[in-house]
Amino acid sequence: MKYIIGIGGMTNGGKTTLTNRLIKALPNCCVIHQDDFYKPQDQIEVGEDGFKQWDVLESLDMEAMQNTVLAWLNNPMKFARTHGINILPNSQESGSNDTHILIVEGFLLYSYKPLLDLYNRRYFLTVPYEECKRRRSSRSYKVPDPPGLFDGHVWPMYQKYRKEMDNNNVDVVHLDGLKSRDELYRQVLEDIQNTLLNCS
Numbered sequence: 001m002k003y004i005i006g007i008g009g010m011t012n013g014g015k016t017t018l019t020n021r022l023i024k025a026l027p028n029c030c031v032i033h034q035d036d037f038y039k040p041q042d043q044i045e046v047g048e049d050g051f052k053q054w055d056v057l058e059s060l061d062m063e064a065m066q067n068t069v070l071a072w073l074n075n076p077m078k079f080a081r082t083h084g085i086n087i088l089p090n091s092q093e094s095g096s097n098d099t100h101i102l103i104v105e106g107f108l109l110y111s112y113k114p115l116l117d118l119y120n121r122r123y124f125l126t127v128p129y130e131e132c133k134r135r136r137s138s139r140s141y142k143v144p145d146p147p148g149l150f151d152g153h154v155w156p157m158y159q160k161y162r163k164e165m166d167n168n169n170v171d172v173v174h175l176d177g178l179k180s181r182d183e184l185y186r187q188v189l190e191d192i193q194n195t196l197l198n199c200s
């Protein structure tokens with residue numbers, strides 16, 4: 001069986017941290033990071049607000065990301081091999097040989113319709129505004145945030161896409177990013193294991 005798990009949510013919600021723990025624990029598990037599909041910097045438009053529009057869907061090559069997901073679906077073993085992932089089961093559970101899991105991690109996962117129905121489970125990590133801003137201020141992205149980006153672009157775009165997701169009633173499991181890394185890991189691992197049981 002093949003399962004696709006979405007680890008979505010706001011910037012600095014803790015998606016990458018959680019994902020890195022999960023891939024170590026799950027059998028035959030591959031990962032796709034949405035950030036790897038950013039268009040080249042010179043193709044990121046400057047908005048009316050004067051900021052480069054890093055936090056809009058158009059800045060990502062979502063077709064390329066979709067094709068990567070489809071490549072995994074078509075042949076998870078080959079995908080794992082070509083991405084340097086050890087495909088031997090790292091779990092002692094019986095049957096894990098037939099279980100293939102793909103984790104897709106990113107901040108705008110559920111705003112791209114063509115992929116929406118492919119997820120077996122969609123998680124959504126959030127933290128309050130102040131905590132998000134605090135965590136973001138200590139991060140350094142490939143392109144550093146210019147002054148004012150968080151309040152002028154990042155947060156308004158989060159609110160816009162979040163509203164759309166809520167209005168479209170996208171079925172997500174909300175996760176409280178203020179919980180400890182261990183607690184989140186235990187909660188999601190258990191929930192994924194239940195999802196595997198229920199889907200099989």
Ligand SMILES: Nc1ncnc2c1ncn2[C@@H]1O[C@H](COP(=O)(O)OP(=O)(O)OP(=O)(O)O)[C@@H](O)[C@H]1O
Pocket residue numbers: 009010011012013014015016017018106107135177178179180181184
């Ligand atoms: N549960 C947690 N509690 C406290 N801090 C956390 C937790 N999870 C992650 N962090 C910290 O928050 C910051 C952001 O974490 P992480 O990179 O996992 O977020 P992200 O959602 O992947 O962000 P982005 O999408 O912007 O790359 C990091 O400094 C990380 O160490």
Ligand SMILES: NC(=O)c1ccc[n+]([C@@H]2O[C@H](CO)[C@@H](O)[C@H]2O)c1
Pocket residue numbers: 011035038054055107141142143144154
């Ligand atoms: N990965 C990048 O190239 C990049 C460059 C500039 C800004 N970002 C930020 O990454 C977050 C998503 O993980 C978004 O909030 C972007 O602002 C990423």
